[in-house]
Amino acid sequence: GEDVEQSLFLSVREGDSSVINCTYTDSSSTYLYWYKQEPGAGLQLLTYIFSNMDMKQDQRLTVLLNKKDKHLSLRIADTQTGDSAIYFCAENPPVYNQGGKLIFGQGTELSVKP
């Protein structure tokens, strides 16, 4: 199937680390992505990881990829109230025409409490 799965909610305290998990479906996906969506807004590309990498770090963001288990995670260090949003993981299975189509999970709503 095409289901990219994420837990729906995560609540953390300001200053703690947040870890958002995702299970994807196609082991041949070339890139895996994390997008952030604030209320009423479009999607902002946060980071991505190439499938031949295990880890990618970008300032407060760390992406871990376990290809064997098809598991992707996003860790946000020192979480701030401004990080409160919905986070989507997405894959682009190459089986789709020219590989452009993204398959999104249903999103994880991150709530950061002061």
Add this chain to the structure above:
Amino acid sequence: EAEVAQSPRYKITEKSQAVAFWCDPISGHATLYWYRQILGQGPELLVQFQDESVVDDSQLPKDRFSAERLKGVDSTLKIQPAELGDSAMYLCASSLGPSIFSYEQYFGPGTRLTVT
């Protein structure tokens, strides 16, 4: 910083009416995508253009939805007639090109459609 532009931001229409959305991608981006996002779900691709050609419209309800990108730049998505179940956020995205050489898709702010 270059952005994907969409209009209108909000649209309320009655069922059976026609509605149209417009998208202007980032300059130089050859690939344009229209996604639909139902409340509480992730976006789902409706149609993908490479320049002016449709490369994927497998999820587009063609009996009522149409999309065009006549000059390979901006694009219009139309619904006629609108149904209650079409209420959603319609997102436009663009990227430099197809496949693994243009992996970053940039999204516009979306058009929130409410059908009454």
